[in-house]
Amino acid sequence: MTGKTDVIVIGGGYAGVMAANRLTQRDDVTVTLINPRSTFVERLRLHQLVGGSDDAVVDYRRILADGVRLLVDTVTRIDAGGRGVTLASGGTVGYDYLIYAVGSGSAHPRVPGVAEFTYPIATLEEAQRLRTVVAAVPATAPVTVVGAGPTGIETAAELAEAGHAVTLVCGGVLGPYLHSRGRRSVARWLAKLGVTVLDGPDTQVTAVTRDAVQLSDGREVPSQVTIWTAGFGVPDLARHSGLSTDSMGRLLTDETLTSVDDVRIVAAGDSAAPSDLPYRMGCQSAVQLGPQAAETVLSRIAGQQPKPVDVGFAGQCLSLGRRAGIFQFAHRNDTAMRLYLGGRPAAKLKEFVVKHTVEQLAYEARKPGSRSLWFKDDQRQQQLRAKCRETRPAAEQTA
Incomplete structure (x- = not known):
């Protein structure tokens, strides 16, 4: 390949920005980041925006x-x-390589x-x-607030701390990711803030009206403002463009984050499904997948074999208003352990994590390629082997 190599990054979130910055290691690569907004959105602070404490x-x-060109626009189709x-x-942009980092958004439930x-x-x-x-x-x-994952918990706490009368409808377990010890801590803090928590198997939402939320056990919860945080979805750009996706619409890739359809398309972040075993959606995986997607592209440009993705987790950090929080420690394979940090120290840790994440993006911009160590999940290879064993009999039956 001679001359400049043109790389497009679709999506300017945590994964896309990390990928775009990492690509500037080479002077012979031109990088265009295509994003629908002219400003970066701190999704980790969107609940604060709702509560009025940050613009996010x-x-x-x-x-x-x-060296990154920002193009404020939306990609409607990929012509692989x-x-x-x-x-x-109405315009078109050509590429030699493309990084697909379109992120995630609200799900569309049939309720x-x-x-x-x-x-x-x-x-935003x-x-x-x-x-x-x-x-x-x-x-x-x-x-x-419907949904008791991180977004639901943080939003409920933020609004309750601001003086609102908040009910959190879990639709199941409060904080499904959390260890039972951490879950009890969150429940105590929410109670202190005055949040009414409705959890258990009978709290599935069956319908929403203008002034109420109806639950599967027949209860009706009065609600003047109903906030829906139950689940996320991904844009249908990959599927619409004829690329292979998983059932949620995430781009199917191999373990180097390369599309199973095209070696010149690489995915990162919430919209990637490596080996059809996607990582948990969120910033923690995005800031790891972004630079590794870029390294895959850089390896191919250099005529080298890309390395398999290596992602691990430290835990889950939640704010419970501005004065409390929880850090749920986890094993590297993203399963919660008994250990957690709560209260004011956890609130300070959460704020540090949010600020540090932005600084991490800025540091990669100044010194691309500076970060090469990630948490490692030693159990992923076991998962891949197990998945291979599961799919092999089915393939043999249809052969």
């Missing part, structure tokens, strides 16, 4: 390397055969009334809209 945005000039992308503005009467919070625009709604209602107005 960062200037790209702070975190993008000088022609090595180009179509933009919502009556959700589309009409609830407020999602997965994107959704959170800004919700902030306006929350600010306009009286503090005594009943607010219901």
Whole structure:
């Protein structure tokens, strides 16, 4: 390959920014980051935006390397055969390699009334809209948060601390990721904040109306503002472009994050499904997958074999308002252990993690390739072998 190598990164979230910055290691690579917004969104702070304590945005000039061209637009189709992308503005951009880092957004559940009467919070625009709604209602107005994952817990705590009357509808277990000890700690802090927690198998939402949430056990929860945080989905760009995806629409790749359809397309972040065993959606995996996706591209440019992905986890960090939190320690394979840190120390740790993540992006912009050590999940190879054993009999039966 002669001359410049053009690489497009679709998506300017945590994974996309890390990937774009890492690519600037080579002077003969031109990097274009395509993103629908002109500012970086700190998704880790969207619940703070709703509560009014942060705007959840960062200037790209702070975190993008000088060699990265930011193109504010939306990709509507990938033409793998022609090595180009179509933009919502009507233009097209060609590439030699493409990194697919479109992230995730709100899921679209088939629950009556959700589309009409609830407020999602997965994107900046959704959170800004919700902030306006929350600010306009009286503090005594009943607010219901549906979904007891990290976003639901953090949003409920943030709003309760601000004086709102909040009910958290879990639809099952409070904080499914948490160890039972950590879960009890979260429940205690939510109770201190005045959050009413409805958990258990009978708290599935069956319908939402303008002023209530109906549960599977027949209860009706009054709600003037209903916030939906139950699950995330990914854009359908890959599927719409004829690329192989998993059942959720994440791009199917091998263990080097390379598309199973095209060696010039590499995925990272929430929208990647390596070996059809995707990592947990979130910033912790995104900041690891982004630079490794870039390294796969750089290896191919150099005529070398890319290395398999190596991602591990330290735990899950949640804020419980501005004065408390929890850090749930985990094994490297992303399973919670008994150990956790709670209260004010955990709140300080969460704030440090959020700030450090942005600084990590900025550091990679200044010194691309500086980070090469990640947590390692030693059990992933066992998972891959087990998956191979499961699929082999089915393949033999159809042969």
